[in-house]
Amino acid sequence: MKKILTSAIILLTSINQAHAFSQETHKRIVIDAVSYMEQNPQSTQYAALSQYALQNKMSVSQLAELLGQAAYDVDDFEDTFLCGAITGSCVQAPLWGAAESIVKYTSYWHFQNHTQGADQHGNDFGGYNYDKLTVWGTIDSLAAAWLKGDYLDDGKGRETGWFNADSSKYNSYDITEAHYRIDSQSNYSMYNDFEKIPFQPIDNLGQYWFQSYLDSGNPQVLGFVFHTTDLLQPHHTWTTSDLNHSSWEGWIKDYYDQEQLNDPSLIRQAINTFSPLDKASTDVRPLLTQGGSFSYAQGGIVLNSEDHYDRVDTAKQVIPHAIAMVVHLLNHAMVAR
Structure with missing residues (x-):
């Protein structure tokens, strides 16, 4: 019993390490990408971005704030519930963290595993799948043990806990x-045991929202x-919720300005390492995967x-590349619609 309680305490205090970049860093990266475009209007689609802001009755700085906040908000999506194998009780985050600002299960869609090849959905790179991890730590293992047999919520009257709970x-x-099942296939049996769930990769998430933007503006x-x-x-490309995950993201947030991680010269160099998307393309996943391959x-x-x-x-490599990737995405968004 003592070992079980100790493990639970470790998981309780550690599960909030599963974020990638902090939400504040996500927002800052987007704002810095817009700032870079403003400073380099001749080599970016800044003029089109300015027009897009006007069409939406806001300034460019207001648009940057809105875009950055939206990037921040994805970690707060209330769209992924796991249900207890016995109780049938469905929650969007660990119950022991109900009073804390912790990662929700939606974050499991935020990986692209470059240590493996294609996944069982048919994606070139899969997402988080505990059963397929090649690097992992205590948090990964404890989460898999705690959530063993838990299943993805599939609506009323379908998968249940014991006694039809x-x-x-x-x-x-x-x-x-x-x-997020874009150009791939799934069946529910893939999602009825947490420790073997092959979550869809984050590039599919990005593609879903990009197509939604093309449809709506x-x-x-x-x-x-x-x-x-x-x-x-x-x-998120080596794929683990542990191994200094939390301390690294905290370090990025703390040293973003002090170490000048958004140095424009580094962003400019990073932009040149990406192959831009064809203007006619509606699929941004090749660009996203370039970013994943780099990290x-x-x-x-x-x-x-x-x-x-x-x-x-x-950090002086991955943060400028993150900003550069957003610049490329913004450039493409301005010409693809």
Whole structure:
């Protein structure tokens, strides 16, 4: 019993480490991308962005704030509920953290696993799947143990706990998962045991919201796309909720200005490393995957090192690339619709 309680306490205090970049960093990256475009109007679609802001009755700075806030808000989506294997009780975050500002289960859609190839959905790179992790830590293992057998909410009258216990809150399978099932296939049996769930990857999330933007022109919807800068967070391409995940994101937030992680010269260099999308393309996933490939190739050291200078070296690569990726996405958004 003592071991069980100790494990529960570790999980309780650690589960909030599963964010990628902090929400504030997500917002800052987007605002810095708009600022870069303003400073470089000849090489970006800044004129079109200004016109887009006017069409939406706001200034460019107000648009940047709205887009950044939308990128921030994706971690707060109330769209993913897991249900207890025995109780059938469905929640969007661990019950033990109900009074805390902790990560919700929606964050499990925010990975693109570059340590594996194609997943069982048919995606080139899969998302978070505990059963397929090649790097992991205590948080990953404790979450899998605590949530063993828990299932993704699929609506009333379908999957249940013991004795038909069913407290469905939101049909996460037929809504959230279906939204992110782009060009892939799923069946519900994939989602009835947490420790083997193959969550859809974050590039599909980005594609869903980009297509929604093309359909609607809504700037908030466009902002949701920019949460895909998680792809420049190495923990989200190596794929683990642990291994210095929380301390790294906290370090980024604390040293963003002091270490000048948004240095325009570094952003300019990073922009040139991406292959821009064809103007006629409506699929942004190739660009997003370029970002993921970069963080996987260049950022692995932060999973194992908390040395300040190791972090500076990595951050001065991945943050400018995150900003650059948003610039490319904004450029494309202005010409693709």
